[in-house]
Structure formats: structure tokens, C-alpha cells
Amino acid sequence: MRRSTRRAPVRSRPWALLEVFLRRGRLPALDSRPGDGRLALVTASRRGGRRPLGQHFLRNPRTVERILAALGASAGDTVVEIGPGTGALTRPLLSRGVRVVAVEADAGLSARLLAELAERGLVVVEGDARAVDPGPALRQAGAAPPVPLVGNLPYESATPMVRAFVRRPDLYARLVVMVQREVAERLVAAPGSDAYGFLSVDVAAHAAARLLFGVPPRDFAPAPRVFSAVVELVPHPPEPGTAGALALASAGFASRRKTLLNALSAVHDREAVRRAIASAGLPEDVRAETLGLPELRALAARLVPGGS
The missing domain is CATH 1.10.8.100 (rRNA adenine dimethylase, C-terminal domain)
Incomplete structure (x- = not known):
């Protein structure tokens, strides 16, 4: 019998559908259904018809689990999440009893996450993570800083974000963040290496940094043209001099x-x-x-x- 050459229905390719919506300027909200492993997509229009801040949304559940394992948050803990996007990290954190204070610059994403997850304890602070102080929201959530921070940082603003975060040891106990691989290499570079530069020195002055693991483009929707990596940074006060x-x-x-x-x-x-x-x-x-x-x-x- 001749094998059919027809393409699979769109409903069997949810992440392909997500990429279609992003190209058309419409953003789906993803709902991970526990137990059956399926993804439900609900479309929602975005203001201006543009992809939000050039984001690439994490879609591989194994990578999500590796990030959460590195973060090590457990029930009763509070974490700050930067750029929750469609909630790939947010939902499993909330499911584990972790309180999440999310900082999101996109108003449409913030509204959708709150509509779905506010009853589960999600707090969203809307604004640019480089300028927003989540301290009041942490107190609202009943947390005493410093707390862990996690996030899939936008490529174009990851460097200033990291530089700002490591300067707040009073607010963040440790950071587990995903950035472009080349940026990750610069964050952890040692003197004499090709990647070593001012960013390496600046970060080393304010945090202990180590590279945890790489993340390929296929783990995102839409797939970026570059590889990513997850790094851990533990902020500390700078020494004299x-x-x-x-x-x-x-x-x-x-x-x-x-x-x-x-x-x-x-x-x-x-x-x-x-x-x-x-x-x-x-x-x-x-x-x-x-x-x-x-x-x-x-x-x-x-x-x-x-x-x-």
C-alpha cells in the first residue's frame, strides 16, 4: 500500500503551530495538561502584531527539568522568574508548591499568565527586569530576600540583566539563567582565554559563576539561530578595591x-x-x-x- 504523502494535521504539531502564530503576530498561550502530556493552545492577539521582545519560548520538558533541578527550589520556597513567557518554567514551579514572583515586560503575556495562574499563587510584576524592583512583590508573597532567580533571558538584553542582578546579593541568593552560549562563555571565562573580557571581570567581581549545560536551538519555538547555555551565578558583595x-x-x-x-x-x-x-x-x-x-x-x- 502506498504511503500517504499528506502532512500531518496542525493539531498534531503544536509547536509548529506556535511558530506559525508567532510569524503572524499572534501569540498562543500554552497550557500543559498534567497527566496526558499534551499541550492546549489558545490564540490571543498581540498589540502591534509583533513577536514579544524577540523571545524564543522553551519547549523541551527535559530541559525544563534540568533547569529546575539546578535551581533546587522546593515547596514553600519563593523564586523570582524573569521573562516567564508562556509559562514553561512557571507551571512546574507552581505545581511543586513554589511561590513565583514573575517579572514580565510584555503586557499581553502578563495578562494571560495571571488569568490562568493567579489563583495558584502567581504574582506578576510588569516591567523591564533591568529596572523593576521585585522586593515589594516578594514581601507581598511572604518571602524574605535573598531568594533564587531563574529565567530564560532575552538574548538582546541578557548581558545588562545579569550585570544588574549580580549586583543585588541582598535580593538574589543565586541565579540560574539561560543566555546565548557565547555570552555564557564570557560570563565564566578565565584570564588568558579567548572569551575573557571586561564582562568576565565585572561578573567575577560580583558573583561566582559556572556554566551548567548547553541547550540546542531545537528546544525552543521558534528555534533561534544560535545555541544557548544555562549558567549559575551566586552573587556576593564586592571586595575592597x-x-x-x-x-x-x-x-x-x-x-x-x-x-x-x-x-x-x-x-x-x-x-x-x-x-x-x-x-x-x-x-x-x-x-x-x-x-x-x-x-x-x-x-x-x-x-x-x-x-x-
Whole structure:
């Protein structure tokens, strides 16, 4: 018997349908039905007919489970979720008895999540995660910071978000976030590696970072053109001398191909820079890309005495 060449009905390909809606500027709300493993899609119009903030929605339940396992939240805990989107992480967190304070910039997504999940304890703070303070919402949820943070961060704003989050050890105990793979490599890079740069130094000054696992494009709808990765960051207060170290790192990486002597001579007296480098026990031709925070702090202390 000849095999049929007809395509499967759309209802058997829910994530293909999701991509169709996103291309047409209509966003489905996804409802994971416990027990039968199916996804119910309900269409809803979006203002302006555009995909929300260039988001790619996580669709692989195995990846969701790996993220939740890394987060380690249990019943009674409260977490902040950045960019809940269609609720791929939100629903299983709520199902486990975890209280979720979600920060979502898209008003349409916020409304749909609240309509479905408010009775299960979801609190949504609408706004840009880089500027919104979830502290009042955490208190509303009965939580005392610091709390864990989880999220599938938008590619275009992940870097400023991470830099803002790690500067709040008073608010966030640890972060488990998904970002573009290249960004993840820069977040955890060590001195001397190709990915090492100012972002690596800045994050290391405020958090302990490690890469957990990679995530392929097929785990999202629509599939992005890049790979992603999940990283863990544990914020901590910066040590004394960090501001001076970051100022030197910024100047050094702004002229990456130059020696630190030449790069810093643009803003400091050249002979003072030469003496500081020698006093710190560093070679005169040293470059910023080879120095970690301890060396940068030592150099800053000699070049800018009394600098914080």
C-alpha cells in the first residue's frame, strides 16, 4: 500500500503551530495538561502584531527539568522568574508548591499568565527586569530576600540583566539563567582565554559563576539561530578595591591589543603606570586579558592609592 504523502494535521504539531502564530503576530498561550502530556493552545492577539521582545519560548520538558533541578527550589520556597513567557518554567514551579514572583515586560503575556495562574499563587510584576524592583512583590508573597532567580533571558538584553542582578546579593541568593552560549562563555571565562573580557571581570567581581549545560536551538519555538547555555551565578558583595580594578579593566579591554602600559597611559601618567606595574610584580608588556581580579586590584591600589 502506498504511503500517504499528506502532512500531518496542525493539531498534531503544536509547536509548529506556535511558530506559525508567532510569524503572524499572534501569540498562543500554552497550557500543559498534567497527566496526558499534551499541550492546549489558545490564540490571543498581540498589540502591534509583533513577536514579544524577540523571545524564543522553551519547549523541551527535559530541559525544563534540568533547569529546575539546578535551581533546587522546593515547596514553600519563593523564586523570582524573569521573562516567564508562556509559562514553561512557571507551571512546574507552581505545581511543586513554589511561590513565583514573575517579572514580565510584555503586557499581553502578563495578562494571560495571571488569568490562568493567579489563583495558584502567581504574582506578576510588569516591567523591564533591568529596572523593576521585585522586593515589594516578594514581601507581598511572604518571602524574605535573598531568594533564587531563574529565567530564560532575552538574548538582546541578557548581558545588562545579569550585570544588574549580580549586583543585588541582598535580593538574589543565586541565579540560574539561560543566555546565548557565547555570552555564557564570557560570563565564566578565565584570564588568558579567548572569551575573557571586561564582562568576565565585572561578573567575577560580583558573583561566582559556572556554566551548567548547553541547550540546542531545537528546544525552543521558534528555534533561534544560535545555541544557548544555562549558567549559575551566586552573587556576593564586592571586595575592597573592586571599583579601581574595574576601572583599569575597562580601560585595558577598550584597547585589547595594546599593552596595559599603553592603554592606561591614555588616562594616567605613563611613568606612574610603569612604576605601578613593576611594583605589582607584573611584566611591562602585560595585557588586561591575562590579569584576574587579584592582579587588577593590586595594580589599582598602586596606581590610585585609596581607590575603592
